[in-house]
Amino acid sequence: MMAKWLEYARIAGRQALRKRARLLLTALGIAIGVAAVVGIVSLGEGIRCQSVAMIEEQSDLALIEVTAGLHGGTIVPITASKTASIASLPHVQASAPVVKAAFATRQQTYLGVVGGRWDEMVAVFDPVLHQGRGYRAGSADAVIGRDLADQLLRYEGIRPGDTFGVLVREYGESGLPEDREGDLAAVGILQERDDALDTAVLMDAATVTALAGERDTYDAVYVRVDSPENVFSVVEGIEGLGLNANGAFEEIESVNNLMDVVILVLSSFTGISLVVGALMIVNTMIISVFERMREIGITMAVGASQSDVVGLILLECLYIGIIGGLIGDLMGIGFAAIINTVGRSLILDRLGANFAGFAEADITLITPQILAAGMLIAVLLSLLAGIYPALKAARLNPVEAIRQM
Amino acid sequence: MTAIVATERLTKRYGTTVTALDDVSIEIRRGEFAAIVGRSGSGKSTLMNILGCLDAPTSGSVAIGGRQVDYTDRSALVHLRRTAIGFVFQQFNLIPNLTAEENVEYPLLFNYRERGERTERARALLERVGLPERASHYPAELSGGEQQRVAIARALVHDPLIVLADEPTGNLDSKTSTDILELLRELNRDRQTTFVVVTHDRECESLFDRTIGMVDGRVVA
Numbered sequence: 094m095m096a097k098w099l100e101y102a103r104i105a106g107r108q109a110l111r112k113r114a115r116l117l118l119t120a121l122g123i124a125i126g127v128a129a130v131v132g133i134v135s136l137g138e139g140i141r142c143q144s145v146a147m148i149e150e151q152s153d154l155a156l157i158e159v160t161a162g163l164h165g166g167t168i169v170p171i172t173a174s175k176t177a178s179i180a181s182l183p184h185v186q187a188s189a190p191v192v193k194a195a196f197a198t199r200q201q202t203y204l205g206v207v208g209g210r211w212d213e214m215v216a217v218f219d220p221v222l223h224q225g226r227g228y229r230a231g232s233a234d235a236v237i238g239r240d241l242a243d244q245l246l247r248y249e250g251i252r253p254g255d256t257f258g259v260l261v262r263e264y265g266e267s268g269l270p271e272d273r274e275g276d277l278a279a280v281g282i283l284q285e286r287d288d289a290l291d292t293a294v295l296m297d298a299a300t301v302t303a304l305a306g307e308r309d310t311y312d313a314v315y316v317r318v319d320s321p322e323n324v325f326s327v328v329e330g331i332e333g334l335g336l337n338a339n340g341a342f343e344e345i346e347s348v349n350n351l352m353d354v355v356i357l358v359l360s361s362f363t364g365i366s367l368v369v370g371a372l373m374i375v376n377t378m379i380i381s382v383f384e385r386m387r388e389i390g391i392t393m394a395v396g397a398s399q400s401d402v403v404g405l406i407l408l409e410c411l412y413i414g415i416i417g418g419l420i421g422d423l424m425g426i427g428f429a430a431i432i433n434t435v436g437r438s439l440i441l442d443r444l445g446a447n448f449a450g451f452a453e454a455d456i457t458l459i460t461p462q463i464l465a466a467g468m469l470i471a472v473l474l475s476l477l478a479g480i481y482p483a484l485k486a487a488r489l490n491p492v493e494a495i496r497q498m
Numbered sequence: 499m500t501a502i503v504a505t506e507r508l509t510k511r512y513g514t515t516v517t518a519l520d521d522v523s524i525e526i527r528r529g530e531f532a533a534i535v536g537r538s539g540s541g542k543s544t545l546m547n548i549l550g551c552l553d554a555p556t557s558g559s560v561a562i563g564g565r566q567v568d569y570t571d572r573s574a575l576v577h578l579r580r581t582a583i584g585f586v587f588q589q590f591n592l593i594p595n596l597t598a599e600e601n602v603e604y605p606l607l608f609n610y611r612e613r614g615e616r617t618e619r620a621r622a623l624l625e626r627v628g629l630p631e632r633a634s635h636y637p638a639e640l641s642g643g644e645q646q647r648v649a650i651a652r653a654l655v656h657d658p659l660i661v662l663a664d665e666p667t668g669n670l671d672s673k674t675s676t677d678i679l680e681l682l683r684e685l686n687r688d689r690q691t692t693f694v695v696v697t698h699d700r701e702c703e704s705l706f707d708r709t710i711g712m713v714d715g716r717v718v719a
């Protein structure tokens with residue numbers, strides 16, 4: 094069976110090669126459409142890739158903040174067993190379950206407090222101390238982010254090593270606010286990091302709950318993933334536990350979603366040229382069936398069934414598709430290169446300095462998937478275009494076809 | 499001898515006015531070398547096409563190899579064309595972009611045989627029809643007589659029960675025509691293949707076992 098089709102393919106190849114110029118021109122019709130799609134999609138992919146690279150550069154992608162999830166209207170809290178499950182997810186390098194609280198200094202400076210184990214914090218955030226040391230378990234030690242520390246120094250004169258009073262606003266059983274008081278020791282100041290830790294107070298979890306109230310769940314888990322590529326698989330694992338995952342990866346998700354839509358819209362517009370190419374194939378094949386009417390009749394007389402005839406004609410279309418796909422992919426690569434050189438300066442002019450990252454890099458990206466898709470489109474479209482001419486050939490009346498001269 | 503092809507009251511009408519075949523009942527016996535003669539328009543080609551399962555009769559029946567042909571069963575017709583019937587037409591029988599050898603093999607593609615067997619049979623037949631050294635030539639490079647020899651080889655390549663040749667010499671000069679008809683006769687003797695040949699060559703009538711005359715769609719004695 095297979096061998097038979099290989100033979101058919103050979104015969105169809107001979108037929109296709111009979112009119113080389115026609116074959117090439119027809120293939121070119123489909124190739125131009127493929128090239129346009131490949132070029133446009135490569136531009137979209139290039140921009141996507143650059144944007145993602147920019148996000149990666151500007152943010153800590155491998156960090157995920159896990160928060161309580163919502164499932165069917167009920168909250169899925171972060172229990173100790175959930176934190177254990179998170180820690181054992183593949184690609185999770187370190188995780189730090191934390192409790193959060195809002196304190197205020199006596200002069201009403203807001204303090205966002207994050208309570209966890211220092212060693213876990215170190216493993217997840219890799220903090221560098223600007224001054225002092227880390228906090229100890231069970232103590233009132235506090236490590237303060239750089240921006241907050243500057244503020245406390247400037248407005249309240251709190252320096253590293255100082256102990257300072259804090260207020261914790263609690264709501265009692267009566268619903269009225271009850272302020273509690275406590276003391277914290279500013280044992281360390283973090284170096285500036287350009288993230289949320291710059292304005293946070295890091296402390297031991299037990300000290301936070303002693304002041305802000307006991308609880309049996311965590312408010313968040315910070316997760317360090319071994320590498321940015323694995324973030325999405327870890328996020329999936331976390332969401333599988335019913336919890337929420339937040340982080341810089343969400344920006345990538347939204348860039349991806351946006352670019353998916355942009356690429357889809359642009360490629361469907363350029364796809365119109367594919368329709369023209371397909372119509373050219375329909376036209377060429379109808380002409381060629383008409384020209385070969387007698388031959389097709391003889392082929393039927395010597396034993397070809399209708400499906401043999403359909404197969405032979407579709408195989409010819411397959412060749413047109415393969416040649417069109419190849420030329421289209423090559424032209425698409427060229428097209429992408431042109432967009433890259435001509436388009437880059439244009440895009441840079443418009444976007445300004447914020448997108449200086451684009452200056453070095455390519456704004457188009459040809460991936461094997463794009464090329465494979467270009468080939469697939471060409472082949473499928475050619476086969477589709479061949480259906481009508483093939484059926485027309487198969488339905489020829491052999492007696493009349495043979496009478497043709 | 500048994501009838502390899504038998505028709506029974508075969509009629510073919512086109513519309514209501516044209517009766518191309520009118521109540522034709524004939525028998526062709528195994529191994530026979532039969533001629534069909536008649537004026538233009540007498541229904542010779544129509545009969546050949548129906549016998550060859552390319553066309554269907556309006557009424558009447560045909561039996562090939564002792565079995566009734568069901569003209570409504572497309573795949574049965576294809577099967578008969580693949581296995582039981584060989585065709586030679588008047589001219590332009592060959593596929594232009596296939597070589598002589600490939601043309602001879604062509605039916606074996608649909609009647610699938612291994613490449614080795616195909617080549618072997620095609621070579622042997624090309625040799626038999628006297629064109630061993632033209633195997634790799636294209637039809638356009640062959641004379642009309644040579645093309646018909648290739649077509650004859652093609653008609654025999656799958657060992658059919660019967661070869662139907664519709665004016666195989668119609669476009670050839672008389673010397674070449676005689677050569678071709680003599681070749682057909684030899685093949686008929688050597689291979690015991692049954693032949694039905696439509697011909698205008700009165701001189702060669704002696705070559706045939708029997709001559710079936712047709713007038714206005716009817717068989718005359």
Ligand SMILES: Nc1ncnc2c1ncn2[C@@H]1O[C@H](COP(=O)(O)OP(=O)(O)OP(=O)(O)O)[C@@H](O)[C@H]1O
Binds near residue numbers: 512538541542544545
């Ligand atoms: N498709 C058709 N529609 C209408 N009439 C047809 C058709 N095909 C054949 N005929 C008619 O049927 C009759 C027999 O035709 P046929 O081709 O069998 O003749 P023939 O004996 O082979 O003639 P020739 O020697 O010229 O080849 C003719 O009158 C022809 O006009």
Ligand SMILES: [Mg+2]
Binds near residue numbers: 543544664
């Ligand atoms: Mg005729």
